[in-house]
Amino acid sequence: MMIQNSPTLLEVRGLRASINGIEILKGLDLTVKRGEVHAIMGPNGSGKSTFAKVLAGHTAYQVTGGEVLFKGKNLLELAPELRARAGVFLAFQYPIEIPGVGNSQFLRLAYNTVQAERGKDELDPLEFDDLVREKMKLLEMSPEFLQRSVNEGFSGGEKKRNEILQMALLEPSLAMLDETDSGLDIDALRVVSQGVNHLANKDNAIVLVTHYQRLLNYIVPDYVHVMSAGRIIRTGGKELALELEERGYDWIEAEAAGALA
């Protein structure tokens, strides 16, 4: 939802980032206000996932230029855990499995860490159990997933639900969903999307990184951005996604190249 005069949540200016000496982001600009849903689309290798990971603070990437303001503060100087506590959340494209660490234990640890940062009460295991079961209903997840190790032996769809469950618990101001739709069947896509829509409100913002227009039928974006070669080369409304679905990315990349020339 777009809201008149909503405050800016995220301001990205001229962001450049590399991995192993190869520049992936080449001057990316993006402004996200509270209450908005943004979709970032683009061909493989355009830097979409890199952008999400850089915002979350993945240490494999070096930021070589530009700035990122989150709630008016420099996000780039914060360690990943401090970004998370400040309200940045990344739903991973490939959530990792951690055999030996109980999902319930992990979720409560993360929840209490973020609660403590916000000056709110931490929950003991019993209180937390009530809360997490409530949130799991939203995602149609069986409580059985609490007893298992983090993501261990989860199907692709179960892992993605577990990601959105974490989002529901941590209540971030900025949620970035990195290809959350990939590998989901139609039922799982519906459930996950409903969960995300339920969590969206006027104070937070959602950035969807996706390959396919399909997800945007369920989570309707206010803005669609097209990334190419490490920059956003076109921004439009939700109808842009439909046009991309029909015509692909070549024409838009050609236009952008022409505009530069």
Next chain:
Amino acid sequence: MSNSSTLATDAGIFERLLAGLTLPPGSAAPSQPDWLKTLRSQALEHVSGLTLPSTHDEAWRFTPLAKFSSPSFQPLRAPSPLQADDIAHLTLPEATTRLVFVDGLYAPQLSSASLQAGLVLGNLAGLTSAQASTLEAHLGQHASFQDTLFTAVNTAFLQDAAVLVVPRDSALAAPVHVLFISTQPGVASHPRLLLVAGAASQLTVIEDYVALHAGSYFTNAVAEVVLQANAQVTQVRLQRESTQAFHMASCAVSLGTASRYQSVSISLGAQISRLDLSARHTAEGAQCTLNGLALISGEQLADTHSFIDHAKPHGTSRQLHKCIVGGTAQAVFNGQVMVRPGAQQTDSAQSSRNLLLSKQAQVNTQPQLEIFADDVKCTHGATVGQLDSDEMFYLQSRGLSEGVARNLLTYAFGAEIINHIPVASLRQQLEQTVLEQTTGQP
């Protein structure tokens, strides 16, 4: 250090070891049966023909014993009068039978032996001569002392032993806890365990080495485990000595027809620890599962040498050995799997996985497969790594600090082994230990 000075020091420790062969006062010299006296004198002969291993010996390449040579260890002079309260924190509620040895001496006031007809859970010196005579076929027959100095010394010292004999077809519902406690620095002790599981019997035993002080001492342990046909034994071996201790141990397992042996060996303590674990398939269709975890830091060294001997067909072996190494510590794993001629349809899988927590930490891992049969399935693999940066990032991106994330992943790595321990209270104790020990690693 030059070779000549190494030799001189070796001779010193060696003489001290031999000097320790006298009996400690307070332990009345048990009247040992002739066969045991013979066994001990044979072992003593071998002791005088053997030398302390050096890094020139292939089996000790990565485990220098220079530090072991410097301190002087004495036999126990005066037994410690421990009471039940002193060891309350070490007891396991699940284990209703407990055999306790303090600085090598049997402590009946802390133990609950059971010496019924057939079933023997007690100490060698406390057995009737009829009960003891049944042990002749096993004691000293599986743990070879012919070319192994520490086993030879243990056998030459043999005054007493923890003895478990389970008659055929009987299943012990509760685990047996054999607790070897060190209470005095400077003491050398030579714990011995003999377990004979009769045909189709079932048993879980916890072999536990622990200290009530933080000083230096020497534990020289030997265990022999015999599984007769269709027997099932689970053995948890817990080495939680003081971090100044020296722990040399061997465990020889003999597997009868279609028997099943599972072990979980945990090494946490000692400045130098060594475990030689052998499992011999002496008959067809036996299965063994050897799981191990060494969790060490500081300047510790933990060495595990295992030998799985598939001498007969249709045997199965599974082995997962893990090391978590911090500080400047060193872990060694050498896993030999032998498939002898004719041991067809052998199915063996071995994996060595290692986690280095610091730049100075080291692991030397060497799987060693020797196959002399053509219809077998054998796999092995080894990995050495640090914590995965993607895993760290995942946890940090959920708000967990770098330290907490590191501890959680390290804990998870070790928990995979600890989860195999079938005794809940011990599992919880160890999980806590792993959590505490992995906190504050550089």
